[in-house]
Amino acid sequence: MKTAVVTGVSGQDGAYLAKFLLSKNYKVIGTTKKLSSIKLWRLKELNIEKKIIFEHLNLNNKKSIDRLFEKYKINEFYNLGGVSLVSSSFKKTLETVNNTALGVVRILEAILKFDKKVKFYQATSSEIFGDSLTKFQNENSEFRPKNPYAISKLFAHLITKNYRKTYNIFAVSGILFNHESPLRGNEFVTKKIIRGLVRYSLGKQKNIEVGNLNSRRDWGYAKEYVEAMWKMLQQKNPEDFVIASGKDYSVKQFIDFTLKELKIKGKWVGKNLNMKFVDEKNNDVVKINQKYIRNNEYLLLVGDVSKAKKHLNWRPKINIKKIIKLMINYEKNLSQY
């Protein structure tokens, strides 16, 4: 039986990855910064909360990482922990750099110290491409990060590659584009839209407020993306991979697909910051609130996933409309009570 460590096990990706690894008969050590306040709802949703061995791990603390390596004989280490909301990285810059960038060095150092055979997966983000000058981004695209989160992720990405080359260890990064699911946190735009509009359709919420309607993102399905993480660690040679859907949609399109799926009728009126969607009774359903508009944001990122298709035999199967349906169904079931 192989042993895998998953940092950030209570997050969306951590939960799906833990479920996947358990299905492959791994012993899963799930770590979190504070055991006493760990959020178990995702793990309960997947019915795996009793199958994981929970451990405390603080990415900011070398001793806490070393302790884990002393306690377990680890085969695979998946680093998914840390700040994941891009906008909050401006408010929590030091914390973001400390856990997202430096935390990776602490893990890599522990691998060198305790067991060079441990295979390491680093969760890198498409944010590292920032305001890319090309429409599609692949493993060789230029890095143009624009916020503390993206800069920390880029450091993590490069240091992982550097340790791989320098010390000949199996350490890789998956450069993942946005990936959503029913288990997405409420603060991310897809979940906010779906949850808000489902609640509107049930008469439980009046409207939703969002930021930039023109931002375009490459949205895939998180459950499929975690399988790619595992596949990267099963390769003969350690290499980095872009994981994406290869298609981009705007926030407004995402809202339109959701409105259609929920059969909410109405129309878009107004322009720029005053643009809004009103229903047939002329009630505001979707409005723009400036506080959600990010400064200095790039508007388009789309992944070129050819390398993963070729070498990992991985391809995205669930498209955006199916993701929306899955998320709607989940919210509808929740909102019944």
Ligand code: GDR
């Ligand atoms: P992102 O995801 O920042 O791309 O990072 P998010 O869902 O927060 O934003 C996507 C796009 O939607 C625009 N937007 C809004 N975003 C939020 N959160 N709330 C709003 O009201 C809103 N209105 C418009 C944003 O400006 C942005 O353009 C996600 C995270 O999972 C990261 O951890 C991961 O690294 C990247 O994806 C790849």
